[in-house]
Amino acid sequence: MDIVPKVLITKIGFDGHDRGSRVVAAFLRDAGMEVVYTPPWQEIPTVVKLATEEDVDVIGISSLATDHLIVPKLMAALREAGMGDVAVIVGGIVPDEDEQALREAGVARVFHPGSALDDIAAYIREVVPGIRRQRLAA
Amino acid sequence: MNKPLETRLVQDAEGEARWQAEYAAQIGQDKLVRNRSGVAVKPLYTPRDWNGERYEEALGWPGEPPYTRGIYATMHRGRTWTQRQLIGLGTPEDYNGRLRDMLAQGATAVSLIPCNSVFRGYDMDESHVELLGTCGTVVNTAGHMDSALAGVDLGKTSCALNDPSPFTLLAFMLATAKKRGTDWRTISGTSNQSDCISHFVANHMFFRIALQGARKILVDHIDYCNKYVPKWNPLSVVGQHMQQAGANPAEAMAFTLASAVQYGDDCVAHGMDPDEFLPRFTYFFDISVSFFEEVAKFRAGRRIWARITRERWGAKDPRSWRFKFHGQTSGVDLTRQQPLNNISRVTIQAMAGILGGLQSLHTDSYDEALSCPTEFGARIAVNTQNILREEAHLTDVIDPLGGSYYVEKLTDDMEAEILRLMKIVEDAGGMYAAVEKGIVQRMIGESAMKFQQAVESGEQTVVGVNAYQVKEDASARPALAKPDPARMQAHLAAFRSWKAQRSQDAVDKALANLAACANGAGNIFGAVVDAAEAGCTHGEICATLRRELGFGHPLVVV
Numbered sequence: 001m002d003i004v005p006k007v008l009i010t011k012i013g014f015d016g017h018d019r020g021s022r023v024v025a026a027f028l029r030d031a032g033m034e035v036v037y038t039p040p041w042q043e044i045p046t047v048v049k050l051a052t053e054e055d056v057d058v059i060g061i062s063s064l065a066t067d068h069l070i071v072p073k074l075m076a077a078l079r080e081a082g083m084g085d086v087a088v089i090v091g092g093i094v095p096d097e098d099e100q101a102l103r104e105a106g107v108a109r110v111f112h113p114g115s116a117l118d119d120i121a122a123y124i125r126e127v128v129p130g131i132r133r134q135r136l137a138a
Numbered sequence: 139m140n141k142p143l144e145t146r147l148v149q150d151a152e153g154e155a156r157w158q159a160e161y162a163a164q165i166g167q168d169k170l171v172r173n174r175s176g177v178a179v180k181p182l183y184t185p186r187d188w189n190g191e192r193y194e195e196a197l198g199w200p201g202e203p204p205y206t207r208g209i210y211a212t213m214h215r216g217r218t219w220t221q222r223q224l225i226g227l228g229t230p231e232d233y234n235g236r237l238r239d240m241l242a243q244g245a246t247a248v249s250l251i252p253c254n255s256v257f258r259g260y261d262m263d264e265s266h267v268e269l270l271g272t273c274g275t276v277v278n279t280a281g282h283m284d285s286a287l288a289g290v291d292l293g294k295t296s297c298a299l300n301d302p303s304p305f306t307l308l309a310f311m312l313a314t315a316k317k318r319g320t321d322w323r324t325i326s327g328t329s330n331q332s333d334c335i336s337h338f339v340a341n342h343m344f345f346r347i348a349l350q351g352a353r354k355i356l357v358d359h360i361d362y363c364n365k366y367v368p369k370w371n372p373l374s375v376v377g378q379h380m381q382q383a384g385a386n387p388a389e390a391m392a393f394t395l396a397s398a399v400q401y402g403d404d405c406v407a408h409g410m411d412p413d414e415f416l417p418r419f420t421y422f423f424d425i426s427v428s429f430f431e432e433v434a435k436f437r438a439g440r441r442i443w444a445r446i447t448r449e450r451w452g453a454k455d456p457r458s459w460r461f462k463f464h465g466q467t468s469g470v471d472l473t474r475q476q477p478l479n480n481i482s483r484v485t486i487q488a489m490a491g492i493l494g495g496l497q498s499l500h501t502d503s504y505d506e507a508l509s510c511p512t513e514f515g516a517r518i519a520v521n522t523q524n525i526l527r528e529e530a531h532l533t534d535v536i537d538p539l540g541g542s543y544y545v546e547k548l549t550d551d552m553e554a555e556i557l558r559l560m561k562i563v564e565d566a567g568g569m570y571a572a573v574e575k576g577i578v579q580r581m582i583g584e585s586a587m588k589f590q591q592a593v594e595s596g597e598q599t600v601v602g603v604n605a606y607q608v609k610e611d612a613s614a615r616p617a618l619a620k621p622d623p624a625r626m627q628a629h630l631a632a633f634r635s636w637k638a639q640r641s642q643d644a645v646d647k648a649l650a651n652l653a654a655c656a657n658g659a660g661n662i663f664g665a666v667v668d669a670a671e672a673g674c675t676h677g678e679i680c681a682t683l684r685r686e687l688g689f690g691h692p693l694v695v696v
Contacts, residue, residue: 013254013266013269014253014254014255014257014258014265014266014269014273015254015273015343016257016337016341016342016343016344016692017341017342017343017382017383018341018342018383018694019382019383019384019470019586022384022583022586022694022696023384023586023587023590025696026583026587026696027587027590029696037694037696039342039691039692039694040342040692041258041342065254065272065273065510066254066269066272066273066510067254067269069266069268069269069272070266070268070269073266073268093474093507093508093509095508095509096508112474113473113474113507114473114474114475114600114602114603116594117590117594118594
C-alpha cells in the first residue's frame, strides 16, 4: 500500500554542472522512489511534456548558475498544461532575495547547499500523498 | 652523527617500535584513516617510509626532471604565481569596468568568462533574456571583444579565455588584435576549457559540438596557434571539472593525464613535432581543502608527466616535460552556512596549491555558495592571494614541504594510485573510449556519492553544515551582483541592429568556407578566425559546426 513517489530530476537553462542533480537522483532512486533523470539544458516545453507523460508527483530542478531565474516560466507552463498540482522543488544556489519570488511563483520548496539528502527524501514522502489524493479527487 | 644509513635505519626501527607501543597504549582502538583518494594514511612517517636514498631519481632539483620539486629552478622565489581571477558579468562594457578595477588591485592577468548562453553556443537573440549576463559576459562578436578588452594591451597582458571548441572567443580576440595592429606573435594567454573530454564527462560547459567533432577542431586549433600565435597556450587539460563533479584528487589527476595522453597522441598523428606542441600544453586543477593530499597530487602529477613526455613521445626539449598548471580553489568545499568561514577554507586550499608548485591561481570568493561573487567577495579573494604572497613568507623557499617523510611517502602513494587509475583508462582503450563507455562517469559518480554520504554520516566534518551550526542572520549576507536589465536590453538592441547592417555576403561566404573546412578543406580554426573577421557571430559559427560535425550531448551516468 506504500506510495512510491515519482520524481523528475532535471536542469533547465544553460548551466551544465550536474553533480547535485546526479547525487540527488541516485539517492532518491536508492531510497526506493521512481526517478526520471535528464541531462542538463532541458527546454521548458520538454520538461512539461516529460512530466505529463511520466505523470510525476515532483519535479526537482537543480540550479547552480542563475537558471532558477526562469523557473517562474516553468511554473506558468506547468499550470497551462494542467500540471499545476506537481510539487516543484529547486535545489542549489538560490540567493535569499530570489527565493521569495520563486515561492510566489508556486515553487514548493528550495533546498540550499548543505541540505541533507534524507531531508529531501523526507519532504517528498511527506507531500506526495496529498498530491495523489488531490489527483484522485479531480 | 653520520652513522651509515643501514645502522641508522636499524636504530630507527627500534625507536619506532618503542613509539608504536606507546601510541597503541594511549590511543586504544586506532581507526584506519584514508584520504579523499582512498590512500591509507598512517599516524606517523619516519625515515623508514622515506629516507632520501633515491633523491636524484625521485625528487631531483627544481627545474630538472622529474620536477617533483617544481618545474623552474627559481620557482616562486624568482617569480610568484600569476594572480588570475576569473571574472565575467553583464555586458562587455560592464566587464571592462570590473577588469580594470581588478588590474588596478594587483591582478596580473586577464580572464574572461562568457555568459552561459555563449557556453551553450547561442547568441543573445536566441537566449532566455532573464539569464543574459547573470553568470558571465555576453560576447557574441569581435566588436564585443574589442569593447570587453578596451584599454588592455593585448601584446602585453596575458589573457585566459573560457573558450571551448571552436574557440570563437580567441578568434574574436585575434580579430580585435588585427584591427588594433597588435602582432599576433606577441599575444599570450590560454584557451581555458579547451579540453573537450572533461566537458563531455563533467561540467558540460561547452558549445554543444559533438565530442569527436570538438576533438577534430582542437587538433586544428593547436596546430594553428603553434604556427601563428606561438605564445598562446591552445590547450588547457582540465582536472578541475572532474574533481568538482565528484572525482577524488587521485582520479582527477589520473583522468587529466589520461586525457593529455590522447591529445598528445592526436597531435603526433596529425604530424606535429612533440617539442613544438608540448611546451604549450597547460593544466588546470581544482584544489580541495585536503591540504597534504593536494600537495602530493601536484608533485606526483609533475613526476608522471615528465616520464610520459619523454617515454611516450620522445620529447627532447625540457619545456616539453614541464607540467605547468593553474589552480582554482574548490567551490564544492565552500558552504552557504556561515559563509565567512569560506575565507579560511580558500586560504588553506590556496596554500596547498602554492606549496604544490602552481604557476597561476584563482581564489574563490567566500560568497560563491550564495550567488555569483560580489565585488566585495572578489576583493577579499584577491587579497587572500596578496597576503599569501607578500605577508606569509610562503615564497622564500622552493618546495618547502619536500623532504617531509609524510609528504614524500604520500607523493609516492598518490603516484601509485594515479598510475593504477590511468591503467584502467588505458585498458578501456584510452580516455575517449573510456568516457564514451561511461566508465569514467561511473567512477566519478560513485566518488561523489561516497563523499556526500561521509558528510551526511558525520564521518567527514563540514563546519556549519554537519557540525558547529549556529542560528544565522540572513541579513548579514552580502548584496547580490546582478547585471542592469536596461543596459542588457540596450546591448541586445545594438546587437540586433549591427547584425542587420553587416555585409550578409561576407558572412555567407565565411560560413560556407567554415563548413567546407569542417569537411576537410582546411584548418577548421583558421576558418573560425576568418569568420570572426568577416562579422560572423558566435552563434552562427557554432551552429555551422554543429550542423557539419554533430550536435553535442554529454554522456551522463547516474
